[in-house]
Amino acid sequence: MSTVKIDNIWIDAEHWAEGEWRPDDEIVDVLVTLIDGSRWEATTCSFKHVQTLTSRWSRSGECLGGRYFWAKNLILVTDTSRTTIEQTILDLIENGEFECAMAKINLEPNELKNDSGSLLDS
Structure with a gap:
């Protein structure tokens, strides 16, 4: 255990304007604070959003016309709802994979977000 x-x-999507978050087709940043005070971040992306991006890029030419996709500390999920994100994080902890999937960061509590809810650069 x-x-x-x-x-x-x-x-971060919980701080967006109402109606902007589509959990089944979205990419969102997640910050996990543990009881020991350490903070960890990752980007969660729904499988459908990978398709959305690569389709868009096939038209724009980005990422070799949609032939690849990458994001630092990426966790692919069926959807980016709070329930799925919480279950995913708990499963990563239970399986001892949390520290591999998430990146440890050093932020002061007042640096966590700006007025729009986006993470600030440290």
Whole structure:
């Protein structure tokens, strides 16, 4: 059993304007604060959004015309809802994969987000 305990899960899309978040076709940043005070980040992306992006890029020419997709600390999920993100993080902890899938960051509490809810650069 893991000794890793979650204090808070912050999802940037929860701070977007109403109607902008489409969990089944979205990419969102997640910040996990553990009880020990450490903070971890990842980008979650729905499988459908990968298709949306690569289709768009096939027309624009980006990423070799949609032939590849990458994001740092990417976790692919069926959807980006809070429920799916929470279940995913708990499963990563339970399986000892949390520290591999997430990146540890060093932010002060007042640096977590700006007025639009986006993470600030540290």
